[in-house]
Amino acid sequence: MAGILGHVSGCIRTFLSGVALENTMSVTQLRARGALSPASRLTSDALLQKKRAGQPITALTAYDYPTARLLDEAGIDLILVGDSLGMVVLGYENTLPVTLDEMLHHTRAVARGLHRSFLVADMPYGSYHSSLDDALRNAIRFIKEAGAQAVKIEGGASRAELVKRLTAAEVPVVAHIGLTPQSVHSMGGYRVQGRSLDAIDRLSADAVALEDAGAIAIVLEGIPRELAATITDHSGVPTIGIGAGPDCDGQILVFHDLFNLTFGPPAKFSRQYGDGATFFADALQQYREDVTAHRFPSDAESYHLPREVQLAVASTLPRARKA
């Protein structure tokens, strides 16, 4: 019996190591290496030209290789590896626990998928809050090790010195003001910012200070449309809005909000472009039912012995049984 099995498995080995006419594993087809040449990538200057030409900048978050490729191939200008990954991908309650290593890991995955889009990585909470030296060291890792073209930091005029320091070290910085999720505790929750005269003055001054310090763009989150329009008008660098109305130079949303993949009702400012949750739930039910009912895999989805091995097995098995 052992001899027969040995013969059959030998044939299978020969068969499998022969010419591979089919995929024997689920492998993502990677792009040719040349496709990732830096020459094809958008730059911060290209984003600035869009602002000047009045062409809206399109931006979305991504956290992994396939999503990055889909966004890049769809022509999205700016891709942010946001620390929102903590909530939408890693299952944390807020963005505060996200670590530098997690951000670097996901930024590398996204960078591998990009051909054209401008790649920005969020610096997570704690990675730029203790000292300018630490912040610089951490920011450089995003550029040097993870392939980001810029980092994003949250905060207003109090971050101007940091923006100057990073910019001087060739680390382009996207600033982020208004509703800054890393300040959830000091803001007392996720609240629309900039509704009082004082707050309007403060946020307007923040935008000026950050631009003066060298920020290449400013994310405006969760502020009244009117304030976002004024900041955008007075800003020499692009503003990218999320919950800041239609008058910003660009718009960004969290990928999972676009596709109903957050297990909750959408925020007022976001729009669903597809129902991923229903799509996946239906497909998963179908898969479960097919396996349970022996409908998957079919014969066509199975590998087969070569004809001569089938014949050898058929002719040897009965003899083996007799012996």
Ligand code: KIV
């Ligand atoms: O982390 C994130 O996704 C962001 C965007 C919402 C701007 O900061």
